[in-house]
Amino acid sequence: MADGATGGIPHQSSDGLLQRLCGHQGVPPTDPAPEPGWAQGSKGFGDNGHRGAFGEEFIRMLATAANLDVTRKERDRVGVDWQLGYAGRRGTRRFPAIEAQVKCTSSPDVNGDHIRYKLKVKNYNQLAGPDYEMPRFLFLVLAPADPFAWAHATEDRLSLSHAAYWLCLHDQQPLPSVAQSKTDTTRTVHIPRANLLTADSLHDLFAEDYRELVGAS
Numbered sequence: 175m176a177d178g179a180t181g182g183i184p185h186q187s188s189d190g191l192l193q194r195l196c197g198h199q200g201v202p203p204t205d206p207a208p209e210p211g212w213a214q215g216s217k218g219f220g221d222n223g224h225r226g227a228f229g230e231e232f233i234r235m236l237a238t239a240a241n242l243d244v245t246r247k248e249r250d251r252v253g254v255d256w257q258l259g260y261a262g263r264r265g266t267r268r269f270p271a272i273e274a275q276v277k278c279t280s281s282p283d284v285n286g287d288h289i290r291y292k293l294k295v296k297n298y299n300q301l302a303g304p305d306y307e308m309p310r311f312l313f314l315v316l317a318p319a320d321p322f323a324w325a326h327a328t329e330d331r332l333s334l335s336h337a338a339y340w341l342c343l344h345d346q347q348p349l350p351s352v353a354q355s356k357t358d359t360t361r362t363v364h365i366p367r368a369n370l371l372t373a374d375s376l377h378d379l380f381a382e383d384y385r386e387l388v389g390a391s
Contacts, residue, residue: 228324229278229315230255232334233371240373253300254310258376270380271308275301278315288364289314289339298361299348309384312341314365338371340379344387 230246237244237258245257259271275297283290291314293301301310315338317324326333341363349361369375 240376280319292360302343302346306388
């Protein structure tokens, strides 16, 4: 049974909950269980860093399901969070690889068939243009505002909410740096909702069409 007050997280029935609380003693405890320590001390629960970590792991789960190798970029100095590829020599046509910058939001601007998302000019320029060794993509993860609704696990499955979308900007030109244009520090991109990331569509991003967009210099 879903409860809207908890972001749709299912509750056990009262009978099942009673049996679980009783255990082997046969009677429920007289006082409710105290709030766990991790919840008491998690004032930053659901902040930008937390959402970002969830978004990156969302992508890792999809890539693993797609049987891709996933490598984390520990120091994000060039706008890359994950490198995805097949086992083999890096950057060859037989064993292609792609790179991804991951963003996560709980307040998406859905406009018809597109999702509008504001990227910092720095992040935009780390994705735009052809001067790269391998294709790069923006992966945008949409997550509920309530962190407790991000994941729901049962004996049958693990469900993650909500979805992820991809965008390629290699056919766009980089913008002037922030230092040159301080009044325009962001660029709004339009991500087609048709670009839904799945285990199957991840494989499509390794197509030769995307490789031909890069390596021009």
